[in-house]
Amino acid sequence: MTNDNPAENAADDQLGTLDSILETHQYPTTTDDLIAEHGEFEVQSQDGETTLRELLEPIDDETYDSADEVQNRILRLLHR
Template sequence: MADDKQGRDEQADDEERRQRERELEEARTRGDEAEPMRDDPGGRLGDLDDALQTHDYPATTDELVEAHGDYEIETQDGEESLEEVLAATENQTYDSANDVRSRLLGLIHR
C-alpha cells in the first residue's frame, strides 16, 4: 500500500475489521464458559451481608448459623444457605462481619 492518506485509511479499516473478527471469535470460544461470579460481596451474600453487619461480635459459627442459617448465598454452583456453606467447617469465633464475609467468600470460591 502506498504511504498516503488513502493507504493509511485502508490500513486502519483493515485493523478495525480484524479486531472485530478477533472479538467475535473470542465470544464464540467463551460462549460455553460459566458466567463469572460478581465481584461485589454484597451481591453474592445478598441480604446476609446486611444481617452480618448488624450482628453482635464476637460470634461463633454456631451462633451465626442459628441466627442467619436460612440466608441464601450465591455460589459457583447456584445458591446455598449459610448453614450449608458453613456445615463443613469447625466452630470458630469471628470478631467482625468482615471476618465472616472473608471466610464465606473463601469457602464459596473452592
C-alpha cells in the same frame, strides 16, 4: 461516603443482603451462632444457591470478631 477497599466492595457485591445482616449481628460470634441465627439465608454459590447452614456446617466452630471476618470466610468457602 464511598468504600475504597476492593475486597470489601467484592463482598458487598457477592453477599448482598447478607452483608447487611452480618453488619448488624452481635460480635464476637461463632460459626454455630451464625448457623443458629441465619442458617436458612440463601447465598449464591458457583453451583447455584446454598444456605448459610450448608456452607458453614462442614467447618469447625470458629470465633469471628467482625462482619468483615465472616464475609471473608464466606467468600473463601464460596470460591473453593
